[in-house]
Amino acid sequence: MRHFATLISLLRDRKQFFDEIRRDYKTEKKIGSLLIASSVFLASYGAIIGASSGWLQMISSAIKLPALYLITLTICLPTLYFFDILFGSALSFGQYALLVLISVSVISVLLFSFAPITLFFLISVHDYNFFLLLNVAIFAFTGLMGIKFLYQAMQTIDRIEPAEAQPAVLEPAEIDTANDFLPVDALANREKTLTSSSNNQQTRKRLLQFWLVLYGLVGSQLGWTLRPFFGAPGEPFQLFRNIEGNFYSQVFRTLFTLLGWN
Amino acid sequence: MQTDLNELRITPSQLEKVTGLEVTDILMGKVYRPTVFRSTKRFLSFLLTETLTLGxxxxxxxxxxxxxxxxxxxxxxSNTVPFLLTALGIAIALFAIWNGWTWQKGKGLKTLAHLLDEVDKHNEIIDAVHIIDELGAIQNSTIQVIDREEILKALSATRESLLNALMTEKVLRKHQQFMARRQELFANIETNLATLQTLQANQQANEYGQLLNEALQIGMSLRQELEKLDRQ
Structure with a gap:
């Protein structure tokens, strides 16, 4: 399957994949492939976690889990794109979509790789709270890895972008000679451009960090809205639950219950 | 596969270059090829793609x-089920719209679809020659290589014709108006077809006769397609 081949090429040869993104090479095809491959992996993991509460929950979670990641991405993508182009990025919307899809794809692959472990605990340990926290830990870990991947991709592409704006790479000696023949104004202008480009790069880096926090917040809130993903033990199937509290307070409550503090 | 045969093959990357579209067994760009219904493997691939899209x-x-x-x-x-059914209906409607759009787009790519089928046939002939070569290489084999040079010459002419035809189709598809290069490409294809006809006349009945005949059929088919294009 060509969709999975695209994902494998991303995992195997990151450098080339990032370079292809920068060159806008087959961006649309890559988006389609990563969308399908990550949806399949996330749906598989969703089905496993839902299987703890019957087949209806299994189907529901298989749809909800990929939706959680992909809808969060869709909600947050315009923020990243418009703010970045405001600060000098030359990438297109498709290239940004592909960049953020990379993180979702990495998360999906890692979750899929955790599937046998989750399945093992699902079969061997009949403790709802343990299963819940185990999955929160897995989601947190895979999420961090995905974010790290996205961060790397953005940094790599950002590093290449301004370098490309320069006409040629000059040796130090050549730079001195070249500077000798440049009018003072041109030199000052070039320094100004370089400083401005570096400032923009710094701003975009900070912007990305801010966006990642935003992405996490939107994702956790959407996850809270779309729950249940696991289904409570002994309770009938629920497509949705009433919105009460938030994701973080529930994680702490479960942790306290597990530790016997509640 | 021997280098000379391999060089005659029209690869997916070459197809992508000359057509400007990504070509697979079932797709040309975002449009399904009409041949998806002609083989089980391609039909299964088509069904899988449709299922993934719906999913x-x-x-x-x-x-x-x-x-x-x-x-x-x-x-x-209280209204979860009707709500879900409505949402499901919207999803299916979107899926139908997507398919309708690709079908509509596919109507403009009929000539390309036909040419791609001819490319498949051309590559199949190369595979057949390769198998004959392998069988001929076995000691005490009864299969003899009679005139390999002629078949390679024929395949080379077919390949050139196919690439010319694909380029013409791309030019016409993109510009939809008269282009000077079209006549040149058309003349080239005519020359290649004449070469094929000569080769066919000279060739005695043997295992290559059938292959040459198939190559000639591709050439004839190409001319028909280009004549259709010329009339458009």
Whole structure:
């Protein structure tokens, strides 16, 4: 399957994949492939976690889990794109979509790789709270890895972008000679451009960090809205639950219950 | 496969270059090839792609309508089933629209689809020659290589014709108006077809006779397609 081949090429040869993104090479095809491959992996993991509460929950979670990641991405993508182009990025919307899809794809692959472990605990340990926290830990870990991947991709592409704006790479000696023949104004202008480009790069880096926090917040809130993903033990199937509290307070409550503090 | 044969093959990357579209067994760009219904393997591949597309639409549509429905207060525990059925209906409608759009787009690529079928046939002939070569290489084999040079010459002419035809189709598809190069390409194809006809006349009945005949059929088919294009 060509969709999975695209994902494998991303995992195997990151450098080339990032370079292809920068060159806008087959961006649309890559988006389609990563969308399908990550949806399949996330749906598989969703089905496993839902299987703890019957087949209806299994189907529901298989749809909800990929939706959680992909809808969060869709909600947050315009923020990243418009703010970045405001600060000098030359990438297109498709290239940004592909960049953020990379993180979702990495998360999906890692979750899929955790599937046998989750399945093992699902079969061997009949403790709802343990299963819940185990999955929160897995989601947190895979999420961090995905974010790290996205961060790397953005940094790599950002590093290449301004370098490309320069006409040629000059040796130090050549730079001195070249500077000798440049009018003072041109030199000052070039320094100004370089400083401005570096400032923009710094701003975009900070912007990305801010966006990642935003992405996490939107994702956790959407996850809270779309729950249940696991289904409570002994309770009938629920497509949705009433919105009460938030994701973080529930994680702490479960942790306290597990530790016997509640 | 021997280098000379391999060089005669029209690869997917070459097809992509000359057509400007990504070509696979079932797709040309985003449009399905009409041949998806002619072989089980391709039909299964088509079904899988359709299932994945529907799945992707469902993944977006169902949870999103759930979030919107709850946010607007339309969705309650009492009307969950009708709400879900409506959301499912929207997803299926979107899927139908997508398919309708690709079908509509495919109508403009009929000539390309036909040419791609000819490319498949050309590559199949190369595979056949390769198999004959392998069988001929076995000691005490009864299969003899009679005139390999002639078949390679024929395949080379077919290959050139196919690439010319694909380029012409791309030019016409993109510009939809008279281009000077079209006549030149057309003349080239005519010359190659004449070469094929000569080769066919000279060739005695043997295992290559059939292959040459197939190459000639591709050439004839190409001329018909280009004549159709010329009339458009």
């Amino acid at each position: 992707l639409i469902l993944i977006f549509c169902l949870p999103l309508s759930l979030v919107i429905g709850r946010g607007l207060g339309i969705l309650t525990t």
